Amino acid sequence: MPPSVSASWSFTEDDFAAITKALDRFLSDCNARCALLVDRTGQLVATVGERPSFDPTAFATLTAADFSANDQLAKLIGENDFNSLFHQGEKESMYLADISRRVILVVLFDNRTTLGLVRLKLRHTVGELSQLFDNVFTRSAQAAGAPNVLAGADDEIDKLFQ
């Protein structure tokens, strides 16, 4: 099936609980403020930790764009990709890491912790999340022939746009 036709991916409440658990542990281990998971198309998957004071949807979109632009920069200098990015601010900083080439993990932290500690603790979490998302995407691909989430909802869709 070409990727453009009804290609979609989904995750369940159990996946969500596993993601949250892994990220909660990571945040408490490294004392970072908040972690966001964003898919490569710019959609927000999850937010864990302190509730961000900014618009998380806009943030997710810009994160994906940032990562995509940097991927292209990597190619220009002969690298396949940059699997992590670091943006340093005066008080707040962010660290972005690739998960299975499908999702981006963004960690926001301030001077209560250090880049070294975040990076160290992240290694294990990235491994854990990669495995989790590999399963999610394999499952979504296998379900490609199964009925769609809105199967039989044609009338409802028509009504929505009347």
Add this chain to the structure above:
Amino acid sequence: MSMINYASREINCKIVYYGPGLGGKTTNLEHVYGQVEPDTRGKLISLATETERTLFFDFLPVDLGTIRGFKTRFHLYTVPGQVYYNASRKLILKGVDGIVFVGDSQLERMEANQEAMQNLYDNMAEYGYDLTSMPFVIQYNKRDLPNASPIRDLQAALNPGWEVTNPSRMRVMPDVAHPGERLVEQLDSGEWIERAPYIEAVAVNGDGVFDTLKVVSKLVLKTLA
């Protein structure tokens, strides 16, 4: 690529407005932003140059309602119209669920329209996406201008139809929005062709903007039904 979140009961889809520079892509998003209730839309993000030309993209998330208990959330993007920014244009197409091509009706922009359409096909093909098998609509903008080309000419240049190869689609499909016209039909040569639905618009006044959004988002949701 739509994302279905069963935890928050949301369906997220991505729609990209594509087309030549100064054709009205950003204007479409600005109109939507201005007209929908603030609680059903997010921030309008514009990564533009100092002269308000789109540098990377514009972005607007809107909620279009609930189906089967799932909130349908559409992320609307525009691409930079200027050819110079092709690298960023291409990035925005990643994971797209539906495309709106915003054409500029002015006679002297015909070549720019055709160039942008070819560029769209090329960039989609590089991702392995087939534009002819996904939600795709064409908006002919600036219909109010005196130098606007007739729709017939625009259709011939930008939407002549692609060959239908799937036998199940080889049946006449009328274009409900334009009486007497057809989206799928058989030519005298025996060949079946399909065209993208089109909408006439004056985006600066808002004419046709919501019609366009409705047509494309409905097509996107139907791919999930």
